Amino acid sequence: MSKLIEVRDLKKHFRVRGMLGRTRVVHSVDGVSFDIERGETFGLVGESGCGKTTLGRTVTRLYEPTSGQILFEGTDIAPLKGRALSPYKRRMQTIFQDPYSSLNPYMNVEEIVGE
Ligand SMILES: Nc1ncnc2c1ncn2[C@@H]1O[C@H](COP(=O)(O)OP(=O)(O)O)[C@@H](O)[C@H]1O
Numbered sequence: 001m002s003k004l005i006e007v008r009d010l011k012k013h014f015r016v017r018g019m020l021g022r023t024r025v026v027h028s029v030d031g032v033s034f035d036i037e038r039g040e041t042f043g044l045v046g047e048s049g050c051g052k053t054t055l056g057r058t059v060t061r062l063y064e065p066t067s068g069q070i071l072f073e074g075t076d077i078a079p080l081k082g083r084a085l086s087p088y089k090r091r092m093q094t095i096f097q098d099p100y101s102s103l104n105p106y107m108n109v110e111e112i113v114g115e
């Protein structure tokens, strides 16, 4: 199989203003690596706040990565900006969670996951 996405040591840190005007750095994504093959469905699981959403937004370049590589069909899109990114953004699509349309209240969790 050919690789569609190769993420290498990806980091996304946010600088946030804390108490008393001090700034601190939140390490939302801190050294993540994985590959996604063409046609593969890749599941990312983790507790709330572990960085899943930030990772997704960074890989799809809604966020600028702090460091690391995001190879899209072999091209590193991590350092690209503006117009250089648009051919890649056209080929990536986020499907936002909608629990009301994706979860059937008449089914239990086992049935929903099984389906
Ligand atoms: N824009 C942001 N600025 C500062 N901190 C953020 C921002 N977005 C997310 N975080 C922090 O990064 C961590 C990971 O958040 P998130 O990616 O939303 O986790 P998950 O989707 O796994 O629940 C959390 O500690 C969250 O508070």
Ligand SMILES: [Mg+2]
Binding pocket: 052, 053, 054
């Ligand atoms: Mg999330």
